[in-house]
Amino acid sequence: MACRSLICFRFVSKICTYNGMSTNLLAVNSGNYSRVLSTTTSYIYKRTFASKIQWPEIKSSMGGMYEKPPVEEDKNQKNREEYWKKMKILSIAFGGMVALCGGAAAYTLGRPLVDENGKVVEDEFSHLPIIQQFFRRMVSQIEYYNKMIKEPSRDKLLPDPLTYPYIQPPYTLVLEMTDLLVHPEWTYQTGWRFKKRPGVDKFLEQVGPPTFEIVVYTAEQGMTVFPILDSLDPNGYIMYRLVRDATDFIDGHHVKNLDCLNRDLKKVIVVDWNSNSVKLHRNNTFLIPRWKGNDDDTTLVDLAAFLRTIAANNVEDVRDVLVYYRQFDNPVDAFRENQRKLLEQMEEKEKYEQQKRQNPSLASRWPNHFLKR
Secondary structure (H helix, E strand, O other): HHHOOOOOOOOEEEEEEEEOEEEOOOOOOOOOOOOOOOOOOOOOOHHHOOOOOOOOOOOOOOOOOEEEOHHHHHHHHHHHHHHHHHHHHHHHHHHHHHHHHHHHHHHHHHHHOOOOOOOOOOOOOOOOOOOHHHHHHHHHHHHHHHHHHOOOOOOOOOOOOOOOOOOOOOOOEEEEOOOOOEEEEEEEEEEEEEEOOOOOOHHHHHOOOEEEEEEEEOOOHHHHHHHHHHHHOOOOEEEEEEOOEEEEEEEEEEEOHHOOOOOOHHHHHEOOOOOHHHHOOHHHHEEEOOOOOOEEEEOHHHHHHHHHHHHOOOOOHHHHHHHHOOOOOHHHHHHHHHHHHHHHHHHHHHHHHHHHHHOOOOOOOOOOHHOOO
């Protein structure tokens, strides 16, 4: 036992005690010791037992001090080696899995099509060498899926306008759904719910056919949109629904492409709050503030009045009106203020006409700038 306990040290004869057993020791000459020992009342521990015992300070009658060897460094080194060994195994396994999945994907994308009888269908790559066939087909399939993600799923998002004897509304109104008609809310008790905006039922009734052709155009998935609109619009004022597959994916945003709408853009009005989703056709956009779910909101009332004003005046190109309101941070408030001023002018003019009929001499009392209105 004594020899095993001192296997890593060089020593000369002196009496020491280890766990009640005597052994010869005078001085220890090792890099793990800082001072020379000269007493027989000290405890010596081998490094291999360091993980099981606590190292006491070993004092000698000469004031010598024996310090604990750095056994923790050996343990940490062993743990690091085991860790890196495991990491190498995991890396090899992960790399093999990626290579296997990549090979399977390349084969799936590059293999030729077969008919119901299992015969290979000839295509434009069939005359090439087998490796080039697989590579060219794989590239073609990747380009196809990339185009499917980034571009609308079809060239015409809406059918052709209705013809006589059916009634085609003269204007097309494109609406965002999320945070314009409804607002998503989530709680632990209920999960996701969609809150109707105040006045949305009246709004759809006022701007629906035959004045406007209402289209909901959103970047949400169809499985989310369709049930919500079925509940929101039981009367069917919304004529068409366009979802994510009808958008362009540009710079990380789903963008509404009105060029694929199959409608005259002079008659198309887009109401949205997100400028990124309409950046291809800003002149057709009426940007309003985002609704955050507050119950005192009256935006849809003023928005309906704005749209009915355009329809009542038979505006030939709605972009002229929409470009004017782009200069305002809140075009709805600007329209409301313009309406207030217009009503004041109309009241003053009506009052003037009434007084003029009663007493023509009163006309001279009105300012010249008012008479010129």
